[in-house]
Amino acid sequence: MDINEKDKFGFEKTEDQPNYHSSGMPADWQIGNQSMGSVSAPPMGSSPCPSASMVESFAPSLWIPSAHAQNLGFCDNNVQSSTAASNSLRIGKLVPRPLRLDMGWNPSDSSSKGSGVFLQTGTGVLPPNLSHLPADSAFIERAARFSCFNGGNLGSMMNTFSAPESLSPYSNTPKGVPGAQIQKSEMNTTEAGMDASLPIDHASSSRSPMKEPRDKRTSHGAGVSSNESGEPEFSGDGQEEAPNLASAAADSSSTGLAAKKRKRPSQDMESDQVQTGGLQPSVETTKNNVETKQKPEQNSSTMATIKSNGKQAKDSPDAPKEDYVHVRARRGQATNSHSLAERVRREKISERMKLLQDLVPGCSKVTGKAVMLDEIINYVQSLQRQVEFLSMKLAAVNPRLDFNVEGLLSKDLLQPRGGPSPAIGFSQDVIHPQLHPSPHGLVQAGMAGIMNPSDALRRAINAQQTMNGYKEPVPQIPNAWDEELHHVMQMNFGTNPPLNTHELNDKPRERFTM
Amino acid sequence: MNRKHRTKNPNNNKLMLAFHFLRALARINKSTSTVSSYQRSCIIKRAAYASMAHAAGPRRAWSRALLYRLRRGSSRLHALPAIRRTRSFSHKRVKVASPKLREPNQADVLRRLVPGGEAMELSSLLKETAHYIQCLSAQVWLMQNVVGSITS
Numbered sequence: 208m209d210i211n212e213k214d215k216f217g218f219e220k221t222e223d224q225p226n227y228h229s230s231g232m233p234a235d236w237q238i239g240n241q242s243m244g245s246v247s248a249p250p251m252g253s254s255p256c257p258s259a260s261m262v263e264s265f266a267p268s269l270w271i272p273s274a275h276a277q278n279l280g281f282c283d284n285n286v287q288s289s290t291a292a293s294n295s296l297r298i299g300k301l302v303p304r305p306l307r308l309d310m311g312w313n314p315s316d317s318s319s320k321g322s323g324v325f326l327q328t329g330t331g332v333l334p335p336n337l338s339h340l341p342a343d344s345a346f347i348e349r350a351a352r353f354s355c356f357n358g359g360n361l362g363s364m365m366n367t368f369s370a371p372e373s374l375s376p377y378s379n380t381p382k383g384v385p386g387a388q389i390q391k392s393e394m395n396t397t398e399a400g401m402d403a404s405l406p407i408d409h410a411s412s413s414r415s416p417m418k419e420p421r422d423k424r425t426s427h428g429a430g431v432s433s434n435e436s437g438e439p440e441f442s443g444d445g446q447e448e449a450p451n452l453a454s455a456a457a458d459s460s461s462t463g464l465a466a467k468k469r470k471r472p473s474q475d476m477e478s479d480q481v482q483t484g485g486l487q488p489s490v491e492t493t494k495n496n497v498e499t500k501q502k503p504e505q506n507s508s509t510m511a512t513i514k515s516n517g518k519q520a521k522d523s524p525d526a527p528k529e530d531y532v533h534v535r536a537r538r539g540q541a542t543n544s545h546s547l548a549e550r551v552r553r554e555k556i557s558e559r560m561k562l563l564q565d566l567v568p569g570c571s572k573v574t575g576k577a578v579m580l581d582e583i584i585n586y587v588q589s590l591q592r593q594v595e596f597l598s599m600k601l602a603a604v605n606p607r608l609d610f611n612v613e614g615l616l617s618k619d620l621l622q623p624r625g626g627p628s629p630a631i632g633f634s635q636d637v638i639h640p641q642l643h644p645s646p647h648g649l650v651q652a653g654m655a656g657i658m659n660p661s662d663a664l665r666r667a668i669n670a671q672q673t674m675n676g677y678k679e680p681v682p683q684i685p686n687a688w689d690e691e692l693h694h695v696m697q698m699n700f701g702t703n704p705p706l707n708t709h710e711l712n713d714k715p716r717e718r719f720t721m
Numbered sequence: 722m723n724r725k726h727r728t729k730n731p732n733n734n735k736l737m738l739a740f741h742f743l744r745a746l747a748r749i750n751k752s753t754s755t756v757s758s759y760q761r762s763c764i765i766k767r768a769a770y771a772s773m774a775h776a777a778g779p780r781r782a783w784s785r786a787l788l789y790r791l792r793r794g795s796s797r798l799h800a801l802p803a804i805r806r807t808r809s810f811s812h813k814r815v816k817v818a819s820p821k822l823r824e825p826n827q828a829d830v831l832r833r834l835v836p837g838g839e840a841m842e843l844s845s846l847l848k849e850t851a852h853y854i855q856c857l858s859a860q861v862w863l864m865q866n867v868v869g870s871i872t873s
Binding site for chain 1: 746758759761762763764765766768769770827828830831834835843844847848850851853854855857858860861864865867868871872
C-alpha cells in the first residue's frame with residue numbers, strides 16, 4: 208500500500224514538478240510522497256490525489272531557501288489555495304493511526320498532516336532531502352497551519368503571515384496552528400485537528416468544510432481531548448505569547464467552546480481553556496517560537512502516538528456514557544457540575560419553549576419565558592373552553608345526529624388522509640344505530656353496501672393501529688346490529704375479537720396492557 | 722421509531738380521534754336516556770376527552786393521567802375554578818402570605834391545566850403541553866366539523 212501510494216505520488220510529482228531546481232526533487236518528493244502516502248493511505252483511499260497535491264504544494268515551499276521562511280508560508284498559501292480546501296481537510300483526516308516515523312516525520316494523524324509531517328522533520332530531524340529547509344519551528348508551524356487551511360483564507364493567511372500583526376487572518380490560523388500542534392501532540396489526528404480548529408475557527412467560513420466533519424464529532428469530544436492534550440504542550444511553550452494572543456484566542460476559543468458540547472472533568476476544562484489560549488499565541492507568533500517549538504516538535508512524534516492512544520483510551524470510556532448529554536463549560540462560565548446541569552436544563556427548557564412557540568398561534572414575536580408561558584396557558588384554557596362549548600352544542604343537536612355523519616366523515620377525514628374507503632366505511636358503521644329504527648328494508652339494503660365499507664374500515668383501523676404501535680381491538684359492531692352483521696364480520700375478519708362498544712372504558716385497559 | 726410516529730401522527734391521530742369520538746357520540750345518541758342538556762354536554766365532553774386520550778395513546782403522560790381521571794369518575798375535568806377560589810381566599814383571610822397560599826406561578830397554572838402535570842418538572846411539562854395542545858386542537862377541529870356538518 209505504501210509502495211503503491213509512493214509510486215503514484217512519485218509519479219505525479221515528477222510530472223507535476225518539472226521546474227524543481229533539484230534533480231533529486233522528484234526522488235525526494237517520492238520519498239516525501241511515500242510518507243505522505245503512508246500517512247494518507249490508511250485513512251483515505253480516495254484522497255491520494257489531494258494529498259499528493261498537498262505534497263506538491265509543499266514542494267515549492269520546501270525548496271525555498273530557509274531565509275525565506277515566510278515565503279514558504281506564502282507558497283503554502285498559494286498551493287493551498289490552488290488545491291481544494293477539502294484537500295487539507297481530507298489529508299488531516301487521513302491517518303487515524305499514528306504513522307511510523309519515516310525520516311523523522313511525524314506519524315501523527317492530523318488535519319494538517321502534510322504540514323505536520325514537515326513539522327516533525329523541522330524538529331531538527333529533517334530528512335536529508337529536506338535538510339535545506341529551515342528547521343525552525345516557525346516554518347513547520349506555518350507549513351502546518353497553511354496546510355490545514357482552506358483555500359479561501361490562504362490569501363489572507365499569506366498577507367497575515369508576512370505581516371503577522373494582523374489578527375484576523377489568525378482566525379484561520381488558529382485552526383492550522385492547533386492542528387499543527389495537535390499533530391505534535393499526536394491526538395487522533397483527524398478528529399484532533401478538526402476539533403482543534405473547531406473552537407478556533409468559528410468565524411472563518413472557509414473553514415466550514417473542515418469544521419463540519421468536526422462538528423459532527425464534537426459530541427464525542429475526541430478532538431477536544433486531543434486538542435487539549437496538544438495544548439498543554441504549547442501553553443508552556445507559548446507562554447511568552449500568551450498575553451498577546453489571549454485576547455484573540457479568547458474570542459475564538461469561547462465561540463469554539465460554546466459550539467462544542469462535551470462533558471469533561473472540570474480540571475480538564477479549565478486546563479483546556481488555558482491551553483486554547485496558549486495555542487493562539489503560539490500560532491500568531493510563530494517566528495518567535497522557534498526555540499519553544501523545538502521541544503514540542505521533538506516530542507510530537509512520540510506524543511502523537513501516545514496522544515492518539517490516550518485519546519482512544521479516552522474515547523472508550525466515553526462510549527458507554529453516550530446516553531448522557533455531554534456538556535462542556537463555556538469560557539467564562541462556572542464549571543461546577545451543578546451549574547452545568549442547570550445550563551443543560553435551561554437549554555432543554557428553552558428548546559421546548561421554542562417548540563411551543565410554533566404550536567401556539569401568534570407567538571412568534573413573543574420573547575421571554577414568562578410572556579410565553581402566559582400565552583401558552585391562555586391558549587390551553589381557550590382550547591378547553593372551546594371543547595366545553597362545542598360539547599354543549601353537540602348535546603343540543605345530538606338528537607339529530609343521524610343524518611350527516613357520513614358526509615362529515617367523508618368530507619373531513621378525506622381531506623387530511625385522502626382515504627375514502629375507511630371514512631366511508633366508518634360513516635356507514637356510525638349510521639348503523641341510527642338506521643336501525645328505520646324501515647328494515649333500508650337496513651337490509653344497507654347491509655350489503657355496508658359490509659365492504661365496514662371491512663375496509665376495520666382493516667384500515669387495524670392497519671393504523673399496528674402502525675401506531677399498539678394494537679387496538681377491532682371495534683365491535685354496534686349492539687343494535689349485532690344480530691345482522693356480526694356473522695358477516697366474523698366471516699370477513701375471522702378471528703378478530705369483537706369489542707363491546709358499551710364498555711368504552713374497557714378499551715383503554717386492554718390497550719394499555721398490550 | 723418515535724420519528725416514524727411523529728411523521729404519520731397527524732393524520733393517524735385525527736382519524737383515530739374521529740373514530741373514537743364518533744363512536745362515542747353514536748353511543749351517547751343511542752342511549753337516549755332522559756338527561757338534561759347540561760348533563761348530556763358533560764357526557765359529551767367526557768367522551769371528547771376520552772377519545773382524545775385514546776387517540777393519543779398510552780405513551781403520553783397526560784393521556785394516561787386523563788384516562789385515569791376519567792375512569793375514576795371525577796366530576797370535574799379541569800381545575801380552573803379552583804385557582805380562582807384559592808386566590809380569593811388568600812386575599813380575604815390570610816394576612817401573611819404563607820408558602821402554601823402563595824400566588825401560583827405560571828408553571829403551577831400550567832400544571833393544573835395539563836392533566837398529569839402535577840408531578841412533572843418543567844421540561845417534561847412543556848413537552849406534554851406541546852402534545853396536549855396538538856391533540857386539543859385536533860379535537861376542537863373535529864368537534865367543530867361535526868357540529869358544522871350536523872347543523873348544515
